[in-house]
Every structure is written in structure tokens, then in C-alpha cells.
Amino acid sequence: MNTRLEAALAVSTVIFALRSDPGSGLSSLWLPLVRRTRDPYLGRWALPGGGLPTDEGLAGAAARALRETTGLTPKYLEQLYTFGDPGRSPGGRVVSVVYWALVESGEAALAVEDENVHWFPADHLPPLAFDHNRIVEYALWRLRTKVEYSRIAHAFLGETFTLAQLREVHEAVLQKALDPANFRRTVESSGTVVDTGRRVAGVPHRPPRLYRYNDSVPAAEPGALEPAIG
Amino acid sequence: MNTRLEAALAVSTVIFALRSDPGSGLSSLWLPLVRRTRDPYLGRWALPGGGLPTDEGLAGAAARALRETTGLTPKYLEQLYTFGDPGRSPGGRVVSVVYWALVESGEAALAVEDENVHWFPADHLPPLAFDHNRIVEYALWRLRTKVEYSRIAHAFLGETFTLAQLREVHEAVLQKALDPANFRRTVESSGTVVDTGRRVAGVPHRPPRLYRYNDSVPAAEPGALEPAIG
DNA sequence: GTGACTTCTGGTCAGACTGACTATAAGATG
């Protein structure tokens, strides 16, 4: 079990944030990619990541890659899958432990973006390096599945939020409209949010209540294993 | 991404089979462990596994470890999680990609067992090497969660089976009794099994129908990622 | 100030689903 092995080990992260679509004005999922500066796939876009320092945990390495490329801190971080088919990387076996992360939308708007870091709409990606298109597809599936039964949507929002904002997150992730009244009923009965007593002022209609996330309700997560951040 | 790294890479497998409990006569979950023949944890029981050959996929390595230790072929095999905390292995960083597998019960009764391979009841394990107790706990959680929404229970059974046998699998995994009539209603409406038209003969009561697994109904699985075997 | 407008928020209603339970079917066994 302690044999030194031939395969190289890497940690990558699929980072999601909500941004409003230039066309429709609706929010949708975006993710940052980095341009490869080496062969193989020189010049192609790829998931941020890198090697695994000896003294760092897997989740720590994922969070660091995220911070180094985007300057952001994830509000949610969880292991996705480990990809290790021989042949997924031309020129040497690479085993990639992939994490997925959610970052706050307001913060994400300020994220680093330059020649080598660029945000793309998650549903319309160019051909990426390695098998990264497939990895993003799987991460999207996982996000869309999990948002329905777990309480991760608030990771896209700030400290306090209205139920309409929370609903818009769900709508953006699931790509379908939700009935406001039914959504409210479901969320309220789940106990995942708490009324702060405050309301939003200055809106040209009835002012909505502000809620905050309820930390005391445990997520429906594995007994022995929690998300790294969440 | 192609840097040679310091951490060693290993693949381990949590293998589940059903066996009848000596005491109660009821079926329960058992798993095979191997005795460590080297330090660290010399003499302790551990999950079967080993290094990753250069030309072999992760799932392939998991299936091979399973075959080599138990002589069995898994009817279900899926990646569980990758454990890589620094310090989880005394004497050198090890990153373990862990799979979980289900094997047919009839076949499992014939499995290899000797001085260095032994089957244990999954709920009463001795202290294992490394963090393997925690890994088994997580695999158990995953099995128990997944058996309720996915159709993996048939992996414990043979080609054809009665609904009572399928129900007993669920009862053994979930550790609670299920109403036979309600179970039948749920399974039949799910379309996951097909009536073979045959019945079991020679039982001292009304003969039950024999069903087989319906391959044509797709599992509720990731779009981009399937279980290795299932 | 007043009415129009918009979203918030509370409520109803019907159909689907679930757990508990009852009853009949169909074989073996003595």
C-alpha cells in the first residue's frame, strides 16, 4: 500500500457562480477556466488545479487552486469524483481528484479575469483540455440533483436574502420557473431559513422579508463524511 | 499537472455480501477483510486493495483486488470516495481511491477464507488499519441511502428471484421490517422487475412468482458517469 | 392624496404517494 507509483496525482476544482446572462438578463451558471501554458493541450481552457503538496489535504489543495486562480473563497466545497482512466491524458498517466465549489455571486463579480483566466457559461463551453468537458457535465448534474434535496443554494447568496432571491437561485440552477407561493411553503416548512425580522426597503412593491441561513439544522449528509466547506 | 508527486496512490474496495446471521438466522451485511502482512498496522485487518498498475483503470484495479482476495466477481461496483488527508497513514502520505462493491450472496458463500482473509459482520468490526473503520461506515451509509432510491438490491441476488427475496435484501440492508404488500406495490409500479411467468415449486404455501431484473429501465444515474458495473 | 401597479404572502383544492391494515388465493402437509 506504500509502494511508490507511476501515476501522477492532481487536484482540480469545478467552480460555479451565478451571473446574469447578457442576453436574457436572467441569472445562469458560470465557471472560471484557466488557459493551459504547457503541453499537452497548450492554449486550451482547463479546470483550475495542480499538483498535491505533501503537507496539504485534498480539499485544502482544491480551495487553494480556487483562491489562486479567482481570488475567491468558496462557500461550499465538496469532493466530486476521481478520474483515472489510463489514456485520459496524452503523455503520462494522471489521476485527478476533482472537487466542486460554489462561490457567492456578488463576490464572484469582482473575481480576477485576465488573458489566462476567463469565465464561461456552464452550458456553453468550448472544447476543453483532457476530459474536462465530461467532468463539468458531471459536476452540473451533481449540482442540479443536490440543490433539490439539500440546502446548498444559499451558498450563492450573501448573509441575508429574500425568498425571491433564493428562488431565483433554484430557478437558475434547475433552469425552470418555480411557483413563488409553493416555493415559500416548502422552504418555510424545511426549517432551513430563519426570518431576520428585517425587510428590504425601497422596492416598488410590498417589501419582502430578509431571511438568513439556519446553521442549526443539519444537512442530510453522510454520517462519517461531511463536505469540506458547507 | 504532470509533475511527479510525493503521495503514493492506492485503490481499495469495500465488498458487501449478505449472509445469514448465525444467531438470529436473519440475513445481514458482511464484508471480507485482509490481514496486513507489513507495517504499518502489521497483523491488523484492512480493506483489500493495493497499488495502481500503470495500464489499469481505477475501477479495474478495484475489481482485481476483489477477485484476488475473495475469488468473486462483483455484480455492482462504484467509486465511493478518495481519502487523502496527510497523516491518515503513519509513515508516508497515501491517497486511497475507494470503491464499494456488491456480490451475489449464493456465490459469496463459496468465497475464499483463510488465515489472512476473513469475513466480518459489517456492523461489528474490530479496529481496522488506517482510517478503514470510517471508510466502511461511509460505505454503509451510502449503501443504505442508495438502496432506497436506486435499484441495486438485485445485485445481491441471482438471475431470478421472488419479491420476498428482494424484500429480504432491503430489510437486511435497512435493518427494518417492510410490509410485503406495500413493498410489492412499490416495486411493481417502478418497472424495475419483470415477471418471468415461472413460479417457485415445492414450498409449503402458495408458490411465489419468479421475477428478473429489467435491464431496459435506466437507473437514476449521472448523465456523464455510470457505475463501473451495475 | 389617490388609484394603478407589482410583488409578497397566506390560503384552497385535487391528485399522487405512503403506511397501516384487511381479506382472499393457492399451494403443502397431515
Place this chain on the structure above:
DNA sequence: CATCTTATAGTCAGTCTGACCAGAAGTCAC
């Protein structure tokens, strides 16, 4: 044939969900 055991069908009430209705409560135009 009576009896026993499990298989299998059906009922009923409570819960959950999607579709929909209606009043509440602000801003804004006039």
C-alpha cells in the same frame, strides 16, 4: 379435507405537491 403459511389484491386515511386564487403592502404617476 382441514389447516397452515405465505402470496397477492385491495382499502383507507394522512401527507405531500403542483396549480391556482386572493388579499396585503409598499412605490409611483398624476
